[in-house]
Amino acid sequence: MVAPSPLPPAVGGRSLLQRLCSPRARTQLAAILRKNAILTFRNRKEAMREFGMPLLMLIVLVMLSNLPTSTEMPAAVQQPVRSMSPLSLAAAGKQLWVAPGASLPPTDLPSRIVASLTQAVNAGSTNVTYFPCELASQCDNSVMAAYAQQGKSLLAAVIVDSVSPPSYRIRMDTVTYAPGVGAYNTSAAYAADGSVLPPDQTPGVYTNYFMPVQAAVDAAIIQTVGGVAPQSVQLRTQGFPAAAYTVNTIGSTLQIIVPIYMTFIFTLQVRVLLTRILEEKEKKIKITLKMMGLSDEMFWASWSITS
Incomplete structure (x- = not known):
């Protein structure tokens, strides 16, 4: 049987047990326990703040994404019916040209259409x-070149291609400004009377200028070819109804929350990084105090102040 080893010899006239039971040792032991408890609590608090809050926010986002889709389903948007204003070139201060096409045989049909338009419309x-086109095969190019020179004073050019069946083309410059309309706009259409049409791909210059020109030319051709002036017809336009659409309110909410969440997480990580830098500085101060040979009381006092 091996006998237990005796206690180490006394140091400074006192044994190890006597030193552990001294008031100073008890004070140091209590300070170390208090320090460890504070550090443990602080580490747990920082861990909860560093990982708990992002995890909590992530759980909230997952719960929101798994909720039933909250949608709104508006009915189809009916486009309003609009009455086209009659063609009034004199009031608009515009000119209308009528030219023969490349395939049109020698005839006075364009001039008769001009007379009919002048009499019936203006x-x-x-x-x-x-x-008149010097070369019928180059009539399109001649008309568009003259169109570019005239600028805003010319509304459109009508090129008559054939007599039977009647066929013609209307040439309008897309960048030309129409009176009361403004620039050619395909996102929001403005009518000549100043009213706003629903946003679509049909600008106001089309419904208020192109279609009246087309209606006037049709009436002139009917009168010229048939010999009978058509009765006045009220023309109305209406766009196709827009398709019904759905609005996901949960998805819209997530689009707002996610950027805020990412900003919050980044800010939190910066705060944790700054805290760790300060803790490292505090640790260096403690080591410096120890190297200077300060007493334990002074060390813990400085530690409590810097903490």
Whole structure:
């Protein structure tokens, strides 16, 4: 049987047990326990703050994403019916040209259409003119070149291609400004009377200028070819109804919350990084105090102050 080893010899006249039972040792032991408890609590608090809050926010986001989709389903948007204003070139201060096409045989049909338009539409106005083409095959290029020179004073050019069946083309410059309309706009259409149409791909210059020109030319061709002036017809336009759509309110909410969440997490990580830098500085101060040979009481006092 091996006998237990005796206690180490006394140091400074006292044994190890006597030193552990001294008031100073008890004070140091209590200070160390208090320090360990504080550090443990602080580490747990920082861990909860560093990982708990992002995890909690992530759980909230997951719960929101798994909720039943909250949608709104508006009915189809019906486009309003609009009455087209009659073609009035004199009031608009615009000119309308009528030219023969490349495939049109020698005939006076364009000039008769000009006369019909002048009589039926403009009540004797000279805004409708016949545009002779030197070469019928280059009539399109000649008309567009003259169009570019005229600028805003020319509304459109009508190129007559055939007599039977009647066929013609309307040439309008897309960048030309129409009176009361403004720039050619395909996102929001503005009518000539200043009212706002629903956003679509049909600008106001089309419904208020192109279609009235087309209706006037049709009436002139009917009168010229058939010999009978058509009755006045009220023209109305209406766009196709827009399709019904759904609005996901949960998805819209997540689009707002996620950027805030990411900003919050980044800010929290910066705060944790700064805290660790300060703790490292505090540790260096403690080591410096120890190297200077200060007593334990002074060390813990400085530690409590810097903490």
